[in-house]
Amino acid sequence: MTTQNPTAAVLVIGDEILSGRTKDTNTNTIARFLTAMGIDLMEARVVGDRPEQIMEALNALRAGHDYVFTTGGIGPTHDDITADCVAQAFGVPLPEHPEAVAILERRYGDDFNAARRRMARIPVGASLIANPVTEAPGFQLGNVFVMAGVPAIMQGMLQDVAPRLKTGAVVHSGTLKVSGVGEGTVAEILAEAARTNRALSFGSYPFGAGTQGEFGTNLVVRGQDVSAVAAAVQDLQWTLIEAGVSVTPL
Amino acid sequence: MTTQNPTAAVLVIGDEILSGRTKDTNTNTIARFLTAMGIDLMEARVVGDRPEQIMEALNALRAGHDYVFTTGGIGPTHDDITADCVAQAFGVPLPEHPEAVAILERRYGDDFNAARRRMARIPVGASLIANPVTEAPGFQLGNVFVMAGVPAIMQGMLQDVAPRLKTGAVVHSGTLKVSGVGEGTVAEILAEAARTNRALSFGSYPFGAGTQGEFGTNLVVRGQDVSAVAAAVQDLQWTLIEAGVSVTPL
Numbered sequence: 001m002t003t004q005n006p007t008a009a010v011l012v013i014g015d016e017i018l019s020g021r022t023k024d025t026n027t028n029t030i031a032r033f034l035t036a037m038g039i040d041l042m043e044a045r046v047v048g049d050r051p052e053q054i055m056e057a058l059n060a061l062r063a064g065h066d067y068v069f070t071t072g073g074i075g076p077t078h079d080d081i082t083a084d085c086v087a088q089a090f091g092v093p094l095p096e097h098p099e100a101v102a103i104l105e106r107r108y109g110d111d112f113n114a115a116r117r118r119m120a121r122i123p124v125g126a127s128l129i130a131n132p133v134t135e136a137p138g139f140q141l142g143n144v145f146v147m148a149g150v151p152a153i154m155q156g157m158l159q160d161v162a163p164r165l166k167t168g169a170v171v172h173s174g175t176l177k178v179s180g181v182g183e184g185t186v187a188e189i190l191a192e193a194a195r196t197n198r199a200l201s202f203g204s205y206p207f208g209a210g211t212q213g214e215f216g217t218n219l220v221v222r223g224q225d226v227s228a229v230a231a232a233v234q235d236l237q238w239t240l241i242e243a244g245v246s247v248t249p250l
Numbered sequence: 251m252t253t254q255n256p257t258a259a260v261l262v263i264g265d266e267i268l269s270g271r272t273k274d275t276n277t278n279t280i281a282r283f284l285t286a287m288g289i290d291l292m293e294a295r296v297v298g299d300r301p302e303q304i305m306e307a308l309n310a311l312r313a314g315h316d317y318v319f320t321t322g323g324i325g326p327t328h329d330d331i332t333a334d335c336v337a338q339a340f341g342v343p344l345p346e347h348p349e350a351v352a353i354l355e356r357r358y359g360d361d362f363n364a365a366r367r368r369m370a371r372i373p374v375g376a377s378l379i380a381n382p383v384t385e386a387p388g389f390q391l392g393n394v395f396v397m398a399g400v401p402a403i404m405q406g407m408l409q410d411v412a413p414r415l416k417t418g419a420v421v422h423s424g425t426l427k428v429s430g431v432g433e434g435t436v437a438e439i440l441a442e443a444a445r446t447n448r449a450l451s452f453g454s455y456p457f458g459a460g461t462q463g464e465f466g467t468n469l470v471v472r473g474q475d476v477s478a479v480a481a482a483v484q485d486l487q488w489t490l491i492e493a494g495v496s497v498t499p500l
Binding site: 015016017018019020021022023024025027028029030031032033034035040041042043044045046047048053075076077078079108111113114115116118119133134150152153171173182183184185187188190191194201202203204205206209211220222 | 267273278284325365369383400421452453459
């Protein structure tokens, strides 16, 4: 499957993900968001709260992709160092942003203390990303979108990010559920379909292994041409039926 | 927090993670497994089913860490290319492994077809990793552990991997739940605690933002010295109480 779609990477920042304390759900949310917009997520990385590691990953990813989405590390506490690292990676200062100060002053009033002022520091040249949940903004600098780690906030920020992105050809998919046989039973049929449809991608995803319930394999056909995907799914379904395999379109 | 613990990285392989179709849960499972053994997970990456990208990530991670754990791409279908990529990254052939063939022949009998034979290909020099669920083995080559993507199988394989790993000093943690105030209210107290306890790490994790329920912040103290962690948690609790903050040890 070849596309000319914009490409993207995700950079998840936080020791709490690497220790296992917190499960990252943001990568999946961003992946689905991008897939729906025809932007190809090529890579995701999780790094800890270490400046060198954050900057190295950020510089590698922003050089290699059209867009980079970071999550985490933009709160008010001492371990929130993402803005500092992004500014340093781009080589720009990190002053207080007047609009961010105004937003936070309005929200916190007398509780707008020194710690919360840290959240108003925005790299020079960046534009703010609105936070519809707790108001403290994220920011966009070049092709990098810096968002919060709290999933509800990150999801809110994506709504403000969406109109800024070039979209591509959406990838359509069709799924056939094959029940009661493993991947190995249908692998040759699937490989043959892949060989004869180079413009599409064919994936095989087993389910139910290690459980007492139903087991089988979901076969997924993906491509930018919706009618080619539909035709390939139908061909695959017939081939499986002829081979005596129980198959259900999903 | 400085440690001399072994370090590790996770490499998740599969287009289905990057498209958002499948949620990766293996990284969190491995993270908790390693934390319990005193091995520091430093980095995780997700890459697609692209040989160049898999090999580049694998070579970067295996050079930089004591251990690398890969998940995904070792099934029988044409898109399962992890073993090929690992062999090529190490510059070794990928013949059928007699023990793997025997395991799979025993399991599949007359259904041991060409596709399933692919799962018996193991890089020269690798040792097998037992699969207690569906039997098709993973393998260890040097400091790289190649495991299945299906979570139940991956978890089973970790049990066979565990005895092969050097363990380190386990990181202990203590958590204080601060209710009804945001991170910014306790940030300065937490930063001061971090400044005076350089051997420990202090993290702040807000909860409940954007929901109608309880909100607040979990403060987590971590370190290798269990009594130092306990003392720091107690100090922090008293400081918060003196500041009029509602706090509960978890």
